[in-house]
Amino acid sequence: MKTLFLGGLAARVAPRIQARMTEKIEPSVLAELTDMQRLIPALAEAEIVVGHIWNKDFPEAPRLKLLQAATAGVDMIDLPSLPRGIALCNVYGHEPAIAEYVLMTMLALNFRLLDTVTDFRAGSWAAHQPAGGSPHGEIFGKTLGIVGYGRIGRDVAKRAASFGCKVIAANRSPVADQGDAVEIYLLAELDRMLPQCDALLVAAGLAPETQGLIDARRLALMKPTALLINIGRAAIVDEEALYTALKGNKLGGAALDVWWRHWSPAHPDERPSRYPFHELTNVLMTPHCSGFTDGTADRRWGDLAANLDRFVRGEPLNNIVMRT
């Protein structure tokens, strides 16, 4: 089975995926998507493509049957230009790591961890009780709202419930497994959920219904002490509105792992936003790595290899996003 590992990410992880496969494939690797001289013949014969990008201007792929994304998000795959009759699958395995990140940042924002550690490293006992420091917050008894209640949301809810948080959620489609969430709203009812939240987790995928969903009007519906944690996609949240709200203390704080501008080889030092979020002390910021753990890699490349094996053996596939 001719299998093309396409793009930088797939090219890097190809050896680890093949090492976990039991079935035989005929692999080829193409890291550079704009190398048309190599891309045209490679796609002409590929039956399986592993990658997370499919551009509008890609050449014909007449023999393709499976596009196996190497990521959970398929927002960099141009769905209308996919060949007919293929299955598009994605991979997960990042849920436990991201759930850990969400609880870590929610705790850290309530504790004012960065400020406290920075001040204490500089010698200040100001946060110490006998020094007259003001107490910090707890997450016990707080309401966590989750926008996009899928696998990550359920893993977060399970952990947050053990801290005594009330978990509520909003989702595009009806939710079959409510997990530890006590109320589920339709996405159309989001405005009723937002005012209740002490923390709002954005865990949705990027889609027409979620693009720009958290805008200035919706941010204003939230409590002025509320926290926003985004591990979904940056474009779900209005960049300018969020910066303005955080700078003006209209929100309590934020933890941002996904960004409006991404790293590229041409601009390796580019800041992740048009706005100086890095100057705000109520913002925790990480470079899209919340799910990037050893454990995620083990789970993800193992699952991906198993799905390729299933395809080669003609067995039903896991994690089908759509069939074209």
Place this chain on the structure above:
Amino acid sequence: MKALFLGGVAADTYAGIEAELPAGLDSVVVGEPIDRAKLPQAAIDTDILVSNHWRADYPPAPKFRLVQSVATGVELFDLAALPKGCVVCNSFGHETAIAEYVVMAMLALHHRFFQISGEFREHGSWATSWVQSGTPHGEVRGTTLGIVGYGRVGREVARRAAPFGCRILAANRSPRERDQEVERIYPLAELDQMLPQCDTVAICTALGPETTGLITARRLALMKPTAFLINIARGQVIDEDALFAALRDNRVGGAAIDVWWQYPNQDDPARRGSRYPFHELPNTIVTPHNSGWTAGMVRRRWDEIADNIGRYCRGDSLINLVTTV
């Protein structure tokens, strides 16, 4: 019936519970800084002391019957200076906040949060990102957490850590019934068997003769070189020299330290928490003994103290009894 609220924390407590105190109780508040000249008269006929300390050189207090600590630790009360038969009670309410701190610290250490967020904030560095395919960080799922001192705080930590998929071990001075979160509870004497298994060790024990200097250089060396140590108990449970050397030389993976070997005082209000510069170590999260210092803790603790004073005045049985002098 007369009560003396002594010291700054006790004065705050009085302000918080004044409305809840029994009607007939005569309360005297001597706040911070303590005016020694007021003490003889305040102490001589007081039944209830509410404070975090009592010193040997304080004036006689022959009528103390209830000593209600505003803290959990009672090591600053000189028991020999208290009258025979008086009962010492402590107060809690901090378990929730401290358990949150322990899990936060465990997550932050495994996820290398300070390093990653610091480099991204200061330099815009994507080096640790998927995008760059940098080095992945750790997660707590599947790791082993060892809790030294399995009391109220320890149990609250275990309850929160279990849904993360941690394997949980514990060690305790006295035998404890094992609850479902914990795989095994070792006697403190068998601590050496537990330490080598742990990816995180959380010190949640009280300070006592059995726990002073418990974590020695020898025991630190029993831990995995990648293991993280979290101390929310008392500084003296850990050998200061040994921990600093182990962290500096990367013989343990890192630490989160909330409790210290020394504290600021009137002569040296800017005093550091240690003779060693722990605050310069990149693998160490340092906080100023505030893990339990939340508004929720204060309210829960005040309620317990007011409840116990009410119980004493009514002649009901007391809660949180530590010892009878």
